[in-house]
Each structure stands twice: as structure tokens, then as C-alpha cells.
Amino acid sequence: MENYEKRRVVGRGAYGTVHLCLRLSDKKQVIIKQIPVEQMTKEERQAALNEVIVLSMLSHPNIIEYYENFLEDKALMIVMEYAHGGTLLDFLQSQNGRLLEEEEILFFFAQMLLSIQHVHSKQILHRDLKTQNILLDKTKRVIKIGDFGISKVLSSKSKAYTVVGTPCYISPELCEGKPYNQKSDIWALGCVLYELASLKRAFEAANLPALILKIMRGTFSPISEHYSNELRSLILSMLHLDPSKRPDINQIMAQPIIINSIINIHTDLGKVPCARIHRPVTPALPSTARSRLRGSAVSVRESIPAKPQALSSVYCWGGGINTPIKLTLPTNDTQVIEVSAGRAQKAAVTKNGRLFNWESPGVGTESMIPGALESATPEYIPRFLEGQSAVAIQHVACGDLFVACLTDRGILMTYGSGAHGCLGHGNLNDVTMAKIVEPLLGYEVVEVSCGASHVLAVTNENEVFVWGRGDNGRLGLGTQESHTTPQPVSFPEGNSPCSVNCGVDCSMIITLDNKLFCSGSNRYNKCCLDENTKEGVTTRSVEEVRTFTKVSSPPIGNALVKTVSMGTSHSAIVTVDGELYTCGANQFGQLGYQTDFNSKQAGQVVALQEHKINMVACGDTFTVAVSQDAEVFSFGKNARGRLGRSDPDTMTPKPVNMAHDDLFSVVSISCSHGTTLLATKPVQGVAD
Numbered sequence: 001m002e003n004y005e006k007r008r009v010v011g012r013g014a015y016g017t018v019h020l021c022l023r024l025s026d027k028k029q030v031i032i033k034q035i036p037v038e039q040m041t042k043e044e045r046q047a048a049l050n051e052v053i054v055l056s057m058l059s060h061p062n063i064i065e066y067y068e069n070f071l072e073d074k075a076l077m078i079v080m081e082y083a084h085g086g087t088l089l090d091f092l093q094s095q096n097g098r099l100l101e102e103e104e105i106l107f108f109f110a111q112m113l114l115s116i117q118h119v120h121s122k123q124i125l126h127r128d129l130k131t132q133n134i135l136l137d138k139t140k141r142v143i144k145i146g147d148f149g150i151s152k153v154l155s156s157k158s159k160a161y162t163v164v165g166t167p168c169y170i171s172p173e174l175c176e177g178k179p180y181n182q183k184s185d186i187w188a189l190g191c192v193l194y195e196l197a198s199l200k201r202a203f204e205a206a207n208l209p210a211l212i213l214k215i216m217r218g219t220f221s222p223i224s225e226h227y228s229n230e231l232r233s234l235i236l237s238m239l240h241l242d243p244s245k246r247p248d249i250n251q252i253m254a255q256p257i258i259i260n261s262i263i264n265i266h267t268d269l270g271k272v273p274c275a276r277i278h279r280p281v282t283p284a285l286p287s288t289a290r291s292r293l294r295g296s297a298v299s300v301r302e303s304i305p306a307k308p309q310a311l312s313s314v315y316c317w318g319g320g321i322n323t324p325i326k327l328t329l330p331t332n333d334t335q336v337i338e339v340s341a342g343r344a345q346k347a348a349v350t351k352n353g354r355l356f357n358w359e360s361p362g363v364g365t366e367s368m369i370p371g372a373l374e375s376a377t378p379e380y381i382p383r384f385l386e387g388q389s390a391v392a393i394q395h396v397a398c399g400d401l402f403v404a405c406l407t408d409r410g411i412l413m414t415y416g417s418g419a420h421g422c423l424g425h426g427n428l429n430d431v432t433m434a435k436i437v438e439p440l441l442g443y444e445v446v447e448v449s450c451g452a453s454h455v456l457a458v459t460n461e462n463e464v465f466v467w468g469r470g471d472n473g474r475l476g477l478g479t480q481e482s483h484t485t486p487q488p489v490s491f492p493e494g495n496s497p498c499s500v501n502c503g504v505d506c507s508m509i510i511t512l513d514n515k516l517f518c519s520g521s522n523r524y525n526k527c528c529l530d531e532n533t534k535e536g537v538t539t540r541s542v543e544e545v546r547t548f549t550k551v552s553s554p555p556i557g558n559a560l561v562k563t564v565s566m567g568t569s570h571s572a573i574v575t576v577d578g579e580l581y582t583c584g585a586n587q588f589g590q591l592g593y594q595t596d597f598n599s600k601q602a603g604q605v606v607a608l609q610e611h612k613i614n615m616v617a618c619g620d621t622f623t624v625a626v627s628q629d630a631e632v633f634s635f636g637k638n639a640r641g642r643l644g645r646s647d648p649d650t651m652t653p654k655p656v657n658m659a660h661d662d663l664f665s666v667v668s669i670s671c672s673h674g675t676t677l678l679a680t681k682p683v684q685g686v687a688d
Contacts, residue, residue: 001072002386004032004079016075020082029082030067037441038074038409046442052078053438056426057122062115064135064146071391071411071436083144085136088192092131092199102227103261105196110253110261111143116189117249119145120182129188130169131195167211168201172241175212183243186252190238197223197231202239216241230257311681312336312667314348315658316358316380318619318675322641324658330356330382336679341672342398346380348679353392355385355405385434398672399450399502404457405434410444412437412457420453420469421484428484439486440465451502456509457486462496464489464509472505473546476519480546491517491548503566509548514560514576517548525600526571526584528556532601541600556581556602565671567618572625573602578612580605580625588621589651590636607653608633619671624678625653626666632656632678642674 004021007029011018016035023030037045055066055078065081085091088108112134119126126145133147171187194202202220205211214220218241223232234255240246252258312335315324327346329336335351346358358380385393385405395406402416402423413434414423421428424437444460454468454475465486466475473480476489491497491509495517499510506520506527518527522542531540532553551557560576570584570591582591583602592605611627618624622636622643633653634643644656658664664680671677 001077004030006032021079023079029084031064031080031082033078033080034073035076035078036074037071037076037411042442042444049076049438049441052076054124055080056438057124058118060115060118062111062143062145063118064144069436069438070433071407071413074391074409076436076441080146081144083135083146084138085140087132088134088136088143088196089131091136091140092195095199097199099199099224099226100196102197102231105193105227105231106257106261107141107264108143108196109193110258110265112145112189112192113249113253113258114262114265115143115145116185117253120185120249125182126185126188128169129185129192131192134192167208168203170215171243172216172218173243175215181243182248183246186238186246186248187243190235190246193238194220194223194235197227197235228257230255234258313664313680314339315678315680316346316675317644317656318640318642318671320640321675322644322646324644324656324678327358327380328382330354330384335681336667338395338668339670339677339679340396340398340403341670341675341677342403343400343673343675345398345403346675346677347396347398347403348382348677349393349396349405353394353408355393355396356382357385358382395448397448397450397455399455400452402450403434404448404450404455406445406448410446410460412440412445412448414455420482422450422453422455422468424455424467424484424486426485437486447498447500449500449502449507451507452504454502454507456500456502456507458497458500458509462498462512464491464497464500466507472521472544474503474506474520476507476509476546476548478547489548492550495550499563501564501566503571504568506544506566507548508564508566508571510561510564514562516551516556516561516564516573518551519545519548524569524583524585525602526566526569527551528553528571528573528583528602530600538600553601555604556583563616565616565618567623567671568620570618570623572616572618572623574613574616578614578628580608580613580616582623586651588637588649590618590621590623592623592635592651592653594651605653615666615669617669617671617676619676620673622671622674624656624669624671624676626669626678630664630666630680632658632666634676640674642676644676 003024005024007020007022009017010020016033019032019034021030021032052069064083067079069076069078128147135144135146136142137144169188169191171184174184191202203211203214205214218239223235234257237247253262311333312329314327314329314336316327317324336348337351338349340347347355349355360380392408393405394408397404399422401419402414404412404414406412413436415431415434418428418430423431425435440457443463445457446460448455448457454466457465466477466489467483467486470482471480475483477487495515496512497509498512501508506518509517518529521544522529528551529542529545529549530538530553532538556573562574562576565572567590570582573581581602581604586595592607593603608625611631613625614628615626616623619642622634624632624634626632632655634656635650635653636643637649638647645654647654663683665683666678666680668679
């Protein structure tokens with residue numbers, strides 16, 4: 001809310017509170033609906049999200065404009081246009097019994113028709129049209145339809161069944177529990193037109209049964225003889241008991257009495273543009289991540305520290321840093337639970353739910369001017385993510401120029417570059433502040449992984465959603481199409497996904513029974529999809545697959561997989577037993593063992609078989625592994641400090657010297673293009 005200043009509460013409803021606020025950037029008054037989502041069920045979250053979904057689909061001068069939404073104080077905040085003139089009900093009550101002129105009635109009504117025509121053209125039912133939800137601008141001449149909280153998006157020719165809406169305006173078919181469509185909105189609009197002409201509701205009664213009876217009979221008092229027969233006939237046709245005999249929105253607008261009013265709207269008010277202007281957003285700081293790994297902490301040995309220690313340490317190497325350096329933390333008591341490395345961004349999540357980045361302009365890129373000297377060790381400055389102080393973040397993943405972060409309530413937010421639709425907001429727009437991925441608000445996301453240009457997310461109900469760039473079949477949807485909003489993945493029956501990992505042009509999913517599924521490019525057999533015999537003979541090479549396919553060839557097909565990581569052209573797999581397998585390209589020794597040029601079969605890193613591996617992370621041409629005893633090993637290409645040592649390229653795993661003052665455990669590791677981040681914590685006690 002740092003971009004807004006609350007002025008006063010202007011309403012309270014079933015879902016939350018409505019605030020009148022001042023937008024500080026342009027001093028414009030806006031409305032912010034505050035809807036608590038923390039304790040809501042999946043269905044309640046979806047209902048709360050519905051107004052955001054509907055408003056974002058609509059763009060019309062006679063519909064309240066939707067600006068943005070964000071998460072604050074564990075509530076969904078929906079920012080909308082403020083209508084200074086109040087509600088149409090307030091306006092009619094201010095008439096003190098003086099009937100409106102027919103010309104004025106039709107002028108208001110024509111604007112309602114234009115807005116509802118736009119709504120119905122999107123296959124949306126408003127379902128709660130009433131004078132309380134029809135607003136006026138400060139001139140009290142321009143109509144603004146609002147409150148789409150219980151609207152419904154219909155599929156083609158479909159009908160809705162749920163009984164919703166304000167009793168005085170619900171249609172006879174709703175009273176009978178019959179399916180309904182746009183004709184129910186026409187009935188409600190007829191009730192509003194009647195109210196404009198009579199200053200009272202068409203159907204009122206002392207109790208609900210009596211009201212339902214009146215509506216079912218379709219009996220209401222006639223409007224004043226002061227009005228024309230055409231207006232009288234229009235109201236009767238819109239309030240016909242048989243929905244099939246009510247006119248649709250286009251038939252109403254074609255009537256001569258309405259056509260003149262529609263023309264007058266543009267001549268009296270001026271032509272109001274219907275298209276919303278989208279201003280370009282300044283891109284976020286660039287970031288990319290080739291892989292990341294989450295896992296339980298691993299201990300170096302059982303001991304009690306002899307002196308007070310920092311609660312966390314984060315080490316960085318690569319990108320010109322030849323040996324691990326310890327990064328500065330925001331505060332002395334910062335406890336880091338996860339890190340994520342990008343090409344030019346380094347992010348971390350703290351135990352108390354804060355997300356921060358280390359900033360160092362100009363450092364972290366691979367390119368250098370030929371002949372330039374290596375600069376001195378850079379100083380990285382930690383900065384907390386703005387605007388999320390009231391939200392508890394539990395997980396972060398970096399993609400190429402964008403970031404995804406997950407709250408402790410399973411709400412996914414993204415920000416940064418919108419290229420390829422990687423933010424999941426339905427467009428290619430950049431976003432500078434973390435914004436909720438609205439289509440997933442009804443789900444509890446438990447893990448997210450970002451590739452260079454696509455994203456995978458898995459929910460607590462073992463559902464997988466994908467979006468972003470789709471070539472090579474990396475999304476696993478059976479096509480090469482890209483998507484700007486999350487798409488559900490069809491998974492073979494009997495398999496429950498629980499962990500996701502994105503590569504550059506492929507994806508991997510681990511199931512609850514520790515089986516590995518892959519989709520996308522299988523170049524160099526980096527996804528282990530080639531069909532091999534137990535002797536390592538390749539019987540069929542697979543170039544790519546476009547749906548998630550189970551890895552069945554030995555040795556991975558026979559193993560129980562715990563976690564995986566993917567580099568540009570190779571992958572690393574850790575089994576439940578702590579064995580490390582690698583597969584893919586091996587030009588720089590990134591597989592950790594000598595390979596036959598003609599053999600592409602996955603193999604175990606034999607040099608580490610005496611160590612139980614707990615974590616692994618792949619960079620572009622190197623691999624970093626962490627054992628259960630907190631020993632860190634690296635192997636592969638060593639240009640610009642990738643391996644954290646001054647050695648040449650090596651396919652033999654060698655230790656990385658962390659120069660840690662005390663006994664420690666590793667809590668998180670992440671590699672990007674050529675950089676590694678590793679977070680540790682001190683060992684706190686002795687195990688029994």
C-alpha cells in the first residue's frame with residue numbers, strides 16, 4: 001500500500017472492506033477492495049478472485065475500470081476506478097418523488113445497454129444488476145457499471161445454475177431453479193429501467209416468499225402515463241416471464257426509441273474511447289536461473305559451537321569470483337532458508353518470510369571486453385523486495401529477467417520481464433512490483449521452478465501448471481505453442497507430481513513414488529529418454545518429446561529419484577539412497593566421469609559413491625554437489641571461477657573450500673549460467 005494513501009472506508013460486504021484511497025503517483029482517487037484470503041478455502045479464494053478475472057476481461061467507458069491487484073496484509077487488494085457521483089439508487093432517492101424526464105431515463109439506460117452489450121459479448125453474466133451497483137461520475141451524467149463479484153463467465157451457449165443476486169432483481173427462472181443465461185441480466189435491466197421511470201422497485205414484498213410469488217406472477221404497477229407507449233412496451237418485453245420471449249441486448253438497442261439515445265450519448269458526451277491505454281512498465285532488474293534445488297539441511301558433523309555465530313552465511317562464486325566469498329546479509333540476525341541465482345541477480349528468502357536481492361551493478365554477466373583486467377571482488381548490497389513487508393514469502397525462483405515467489409499460503413506472485421508470457425498474467429507486459437498470478441489464486445501452490453523462458457508450478461493436490469515459451473515441447477502440453485497464463489498438465493493416471501524443475505528447453509517432474517518424468521528437448525540424452533539396454537547399448541534415440549514421459553531406461557528408470565537439476569546440456573539426478581547420476585553433454589567434464597563418445601547413457605559419478613549426496617545444482621557447463629556431511633564438490637568447466645577454485649577444467653569432483661569458521665550445515669544451493677549461491681547455517685547441537 002505504499003503507492004496509495006487510505007482516506008476512508010466507503011463500504012463493507014460479505015468478502016471484505018472497500019476503501020477510498022489516493023494514488024500517490026498522480027493524486028487520483030481510487031477504490032481498493034480489501035478481501036482477506038488467508039483463511040479462505042480454495043472455493044472461497046476462487047470466488048474472491050472472480051471480480052479480478054471479470055474486470056480484467058472488460059474495457060469500456062461505462063464499466064468501472066480495473067487498475068491492478070496485489071497482496072497486502074494477507075489480503076487481496078483490488079484497485080479500481082472511483083465513481084465520484086455515487087450510486088444510481090442515491091441519485092433516484094435524491095429526486096424526492098420527482099419523476100425523471102423520459103429523455104433523461106433513456107440517456108442513462110442507453111449507457112447501461114452499451115456496457116451490458118460489451119459484457120455479454122465476452123460471454124459474461126453480471127448476475128447482480130441493480131441500482132446500487134450502477135454508479136455515476138462526478139457530473140452525474142455518465143453511467144459506470146460496477147460490482148462484478150458474482151459474475152460468471154459462460155462457455156459458448158452454456159447456462160448457469162447457481163442462485164445468486166439481489167432478491168428484488170432476480171428473474172423467474174432463477175426463482176424456479178432453472179438454468180439461465182444472458183436473459184436473466186435482461187430481466188434485471190428491465191427492473192432497473194422500471195425503477196428509473198417510477199422511482200420504486202418493480203417487485204417488493206414484506207418477506208422473501210411473498211417476493212418470489214410476485215416475481216413468479218410477473219405483476220407490477222404500471223408506470224406513469226406521462227411516459228410514451230414505446231417505453232411502456234419496452235419494460236413489459238424485458239420483464240416477460242418467458243426468457244425466450246425477452247429481447248436480447250442487440251434487439252433492445254435496435255429499437256427506434258433507443259437508437260436516438262445512443263446517438264445522443266456521443267453527441268452530448270463526446271466520443272469516449274473504449275480501449276484502455278497500457279503504459280509501458282520499466283523492466284525489472286535482469287535475472288535468470290538455469291536450476292535450483294530445495295532439500296533438507298545436511299550436517300557436517302555432530303558438535304556444539306563454542307562461540308556465538310551468525311544465524312546464516314551465504315557464499316557466492318563464479319562470474320569472475322574465483323573462490324567463494326561470503327555475501328553481506330541485510331541484518332545480523334537474518335536466517336536464510338533458500339537462495340536462487342540468476343545471470344545477474346541473486347535472491348534469498350529468510351525464515352521470517354522476507355525476500356531480498358543482492359545488487360551489484362555491472363557484475364555477474366559473462367561477457368567482458370577482450371583484454372580487460374578482472375575487477376576486484378565486488379561488494380554485493382542486500383535489499384529487501386519493496387511492497388511485501390506484510391506477506392510471508394517461503395520460496396523464490398529466478399528465470400531469465402523475471403522472478404517468481406511463493407507465499408506461505410500458497411499464493412504465487414511474479415515480477416520482471418513479461419517476455420514469452422513468463423509472468424503468467426495473460427499478456428507480455430513487464431511488472432515492476434510482485435503481482436499475484438490470478439488464475440492460480442484458487443490453488444495452493446507448493447513449489448515453482450523457472451527456466452530461462454518458461455515456468456512450472458505444482459499444487460498441494462499434485463496438480464501441475466505450466467506457462468511461457470512452448471517450443472521443443474518444454475511445457476508438456478503436446479504442442480509447441482506458448483502460453484501467457486497457467487495451463488493444467490494432463491498427467492498419466494496413477495502418478496502424482498510433487499516436485500518440478502525447469503531447464504533451458506526441457507522440464508522434469510518427480511512423482512510421489514519417486515519416478516522421473518521429462519518433456520522437451522532430449523539433446524545429448526540430457527533427459528535420459530533414449531532407450532538403452534542394461535549393458536548401456538542405445539536402441540532408440542529420442543530427439544524431443546512434447547508430453548511428460550516416464551524415464552524407463554536403466555539406470556534412472558530403475559532408481560528412486562529424490563531431486564534433480566538441469567543445466568544447458570546436461571542433468572544431474574540424486575536418488576533416495578544418495579547416489580548421484582549425470583547424463584547429457586560432457587565436453588568439459590560436467591558429468592564427473594569419463595564417457596565414451598558414442599555412449600549417451602546416464603552414469604553414476606563413481607568418484608562420489610562413498611559420499612551420500614543430498615543436494616545438486618547444474619550450471620551451464622559445470623555441476624556442484626553437496627553431501628550429507630556438508631562437503632561441497634564441483635566439476636566441469638572452470639572459466640571465470642565456475643568451480644570455486646583456481647584449477648583448470650576437471651571431470652573429477654573436487655572439494656570447494658568454504659573457509660567456514662565453524663561447523664555448519666547446507667540449507668540451499670542454486671546455480672545459474674556461471675554462478676553459484678550456497679546458503680549455510682551453523683550446527684546447533686549434538687544429536688542423540
